[in-house]
Amino acid sequence: MNRRNLRSVLTFTAIALPGLMIAVTGYLQPLAGGSVPRGAEQVRLPATDTVSMCPGPLQTEDDVAGTDEEFQTSDVPTPTVRTASALTQAPDSTILAAGVESRTLGGEDNYTVGTTNGFVSGSDEQQDPTTVTGVAEGENPALVSAVQVTRADDGDWAGVAAVECVRPVTHARFATSGASATDDVRLVLSNPGETTITATTEATGAHGPIDIGGDATVSLEPREQRVIQLGAIAAEEPEVGLTVSADGGLIGAALQHSKRSGLTAEGIEMSGPVADPAREVSVPVAAGGPARLRLSNPNGEPVSVDVSAAGVDGPVDLARSGTSIPARGTVTLDIGEIPPAALTITADDRVTAAVEVTRDGDGGTDFAVFPAVEKLNSRQLLMLPEDIDASMLFGPGEGTLGVVGVRGDGSATGQFPVDLSGDRATEVNPAELLGEDTAAVIIETPADVSAFAAGVALTGRGVSALTVPDAPSGIGYRNIRLTD
């Protein structure tokens, strides 16, 4: 074509072509399919031994002793420890239950059991703190749990204190009432390992951090247990938030709490650490009664929180549903009388919480402390105390879990589904659902279900909270990102 035509074509192209391209793609959103951030690698960790620390009998040294003979305190009831090992599946599909080694903290061997198809021990009386180790075999995770129950129907120590033996951790947090004339609160620290560890304690109160002074750091020799009295480090504080950090190893921390009003015993309780601080905290309270919520704020800024509760029949009105916590402080919120319900606490920043519930039983009152819990994760084993009624409360959620009962002889029942509802809690009675001789409950949570649970042990006289122990390592995945 001649130059004039070529020029016309060029002119048209110069103006039309870019215009067309822009018009067609002007507001094109980048296709979502490929804009995938390189996510974390989900790494399945190899199975390691599962260690559970049972704190042992209630510590009573330095107890204020009466001067009159009539006022001698009764003996501390001997706790019983019951362990179970449940079947797990390795990545190569072998199924077995890990072996269990039980020994006292001092090193004496209680008993050793090899791999089985499921094992439940009897309730053995233990005078000393006990370490129960589930020995992982190959790639099979060790799903082993133990429960220690201290029980008395009368006397100065009337009540039930049942605690799922705690896993050694590097950080343990508690939110509790302070020591006073009626409350005796002690922090029990045990070192199950072979190295000396240093445990540093920080305490926060209603007005901010509490200066503990020289007692803040204790050093624990291998297999040593030490007790820290809250009355000594934080006297006359109505509520205390504790953080114990271990350096050089892992520490087993439990809180021992007993109430006595003059001569009347008002209950005993032992509890393990609460969940790590989070912006949304769930506290399933499996027992009903007058409840007080303790909130602890580890951050440098004050935080305001909102509290809501979902009971078995729907949302529950609370006497107080919101408060603000000072920086590095702990507050108590009296939420009144509640039925068994799952509390949800939402805050601007991370907080921890625990709920103390009082129950009037035959012959007196007892109390239970329900800590904030982590989400249920893959397979977890909840030990039930022998000859004590137990019940479980699942918080609101979407989806279905499964519960499997482990009978007294170690065999497992089939899986029973538990449907979670979005706005109400679900109560499960293992004895009714899984059989009268259910010794432990395996909670199987699918990956996409987010749920919380707690158990409660009830006798005529007492009540105690049961916290579902963490899943063992080797089950589930961790998110790790490899960068170049």
Added chain:
Amino acid sequence: MSFTVAAVIRTGGHTVSRAWLTALRHHFPQITSVTLLDDSRTAQKLARRRRRNPELPAGETLTAAELVSSPDLERADYVWFLSPDSLPEPDCLTQLHTRLSAADTLAVVGPKILAADGDLVSVGVTTTADGCRYSPVSPGEEDAGQHNRREDVFAVDEPGMLVAAAVVRQLGVPSETLSVSYRGIEYCDRLRRAGHRVEVVPQARIAIPAEGIGRYYSSPRPLPHKHIVRHEHRYRLATAGRGRSGITQLRLTLLAVLKALGNLLANSPDEAAWWLGAAWALPQDAHATRRLRRYRTGGSLPPSVYASRHDLRSARRELAGVGGEIAADHLREDGALNTAGDLAEFSGIDTRTKRSLLFHPLVVIVVVSSIASALMFYRLIGPGAITGGAWARLDVPFSAVVARIFSPILELGLGSSTPADPLLSVLAILSLPFGGSLDLMLRSLWLLALPLAATVMYLCAGRVVPAAGLRALLALIWIAQPAFLISLHDGRVGTVLSWVVAPAALWALDRAIHYRSVAAAAACGLAFAVIMAGSPFLIVPIIIVVITVMVVYRSTSFIWALLPGVGLSWPWLIAAIRQPDALLTNPGRVLDYAQPHSFQLALGWATRPQLSVLETWLPAAAVPWVLVALLLPLLAALVLAALRVRNSLAVLGLAVVCYSAGLAGAIVQAALEGQLTADGLVASFTGDSMLLIGLGFCGFTAAALWPVAFDRGSRVRSYALRGLIPAGALLMITAFTLQSLLVGTPIHRTTASPLPAFAAERHTGALGQQTLILQSDDDQLYGQLVIPESNTILTASTMHEARSISGHPFDRRPVAIDDADIALARIIGRLTSGSGDDTRTALDQLGIGFVVIRGSGASELAQTVAVSPGLTRLGATDQGLLYQVVPDGSPLSSVSVVADDGSLSPVEIVGGRGEIPAGTGQRTLILAERAGLARVQINGQDAVREEARTGAPSWQAAYQLPDEASTVTISYTYPQYAIGVGIGWALLFISVLVAIPFGNRSRARTAPRPATTASGTAESRSDERGST
């Protein structure tokens, strides 16, 4: 035939000698009346009095108004204007009359005006387009008949002018308010606009007295005296047109002020004062010339009548050489020839320096860009290494760079077989003059990038646009492109290098096509090699262009345009065939950016326009629109270029192709999955396509403004563009400079080393221990295996990034990590699980001797990691908390011997060799890297790979060991690969040699020769014989 002439003598205030008048009438009997014209104020006053008072006797002199209505004029056929004491030759009048009466359209003719001694004074004059007098006659030029063929001129000067009387009655006489220089010009202009023609008759000659001859030469610069400006101003105002006097005055005022400033800068305050005085007197001049403006009837003159500025400049040089006025002893002295002055006088070549180099457009652009560059990047000067943005650290020894180029092993993480980026080769070559220091070289390049890019574009734009001002404009557009400035700010080394080199590539390609020159093709190839290394996205367009050129011009010599690029990067190119994603990458560290909309892409923004410094003054929502609007003049240039008729079709076509290709490429890169987000995946930077769009904009601007058009509409548009485009460009540069000054750039200097010193030392020692860096930020755990060369340019690899994604274009997914990385992730998981697991064996297998913990959650992570036995805390370093892995027994090494029972013993490797003691049982030698990377020889023979043993996972490099003591040699050089790369470099070197233009043989041909016939060959042979 007989005709009557009324002679009009302009007295100019002098008396006219009777003798001369008598002689005049004697020689020219056709003169029927002689009128003395005097327009001085006294004469005008007298005229007014006479009008009021008719009894007053008529004076000797008349004013112009009286003359027009005088009865003498009515009786005459022609009017002849003369100056006092001028001596027309005897046949002057007849010659003039013959010419004038021969054509009806002619209204005025003028003679050749000579001086008394025979030198030429004026043979027709013209002006430049902006009204400066230009006469082709140089001072002292002798009349040798060189102007005898001139006839058609713009104007003639007044002495000797013969005009038809009817025209004088209609259009008046030359005005007294203008000076002698412009009087005739304005008169002829008046006549031309009324539709008449003007001619000069060189055969008719008139001599005028010697004084005042200087006024008949061209408009002089520098100004010899102060009245010249006033004369020029008056002429401009007289020719301004009705109703436009105000605008003309404004323009002249501005120009006068600018000229005054220029003169002050050039140290001539007198001239500056004259200009200012002339500006001050403009209203007076406007008032004086107001009567002339009413003659401005419509119609514009064709541009060919005007002289060009180039001619005027030559004339001014001649005038300045002689001194403005004619020198008395102008004649050349006998003696040694002084050709320098002659050359300046008689040719158009400027052999002297211009008066003020400061005003050369290139100097202005270079100064502006140097200032901007210094303000933007002064922080880069100083100790430390540059890091940040997309800049990979460059503080690596030159030997390591060369080793990386010649080895296919990438030491990133657990090692992989990846060819080096071609950009590394380019940087290595460029850093040779800097003593091998890449950091120093690139820092210098960064500081010089703006002026360098402007200069390259200026030099190469000469091919398209000869005018210096326009070339500087193109250079300014080129460096003010937002994609370039963003690349500079973000530290995108490849894009910046491509940007600097691209105009040179096109220039060389054009020369190669035009001259069929292999040297130019090789030079183009070298430039293309840099572009291919810096912007991998342009590899495919470059290949397409070269192949198209080869096909269209049917010449294989253009292959030289591809050979250097291929030679430089052939291993990478071969790997890119299997991993086409590599063509989407941008060299350096991965940096993602906010994706722009396509209309923002079309205006040259490579990312979403956002400059945080502007948000302090403008609302945040308006900032993108303001930034986009700064580039709208370029779009106007696009439209104007497309609509003009007289510009070069080739330039316009090339601009369209570049722009469209760039826009399409940018849309592909930005909107259609070219970009994947952070964490080390491919992020295709649209700046590579913006290079093409920038070239397109330059081409459009060139086509819009060149060639210069003289009609008023085009001039308005072109001046508007010439004002708006630099304004937009300068604002863009200013915005980015402010952003860099006030907010800062992502690239910055850092003196921190990537690893703690102890860990780095252990790596370079015999044990070769690696460091694991664990970072915990916002509950997310990051793990990285680090050696001292990590995060530098040695481990930044586009091929590695390309390998980490897969999938078809609309569904890109990251590739799952392989076994080696899974093993590493597991180790990290075990370390951080807090369960007290003993990870020492696993750490030993990977040769990890140190763990560094950092990030916002470092303290908690440290406590969790500290639970693992075998980690000793060494302390807090700049890089984080440092832990050393202390195994029980022998130290860790990256090369270990695994015994039967799984225990590890280290092997110290010095200079690639190590000794292994004797031992029993089945022993395996393991290296802390993937299998198949190192070349291991045991006792001189190639080691045998060990397959799947306990203690040696399958992904790890494991070799069988004999029982006796042996020597192990580990090397990462592959001779075949190194030789291949060496051949590529040899090809590059040959291309450099080819590109140097020795001799002129390649310039001889400009077009393909037709087939030579027998006679043709004979002719060429005789030519050769003749020339020898």
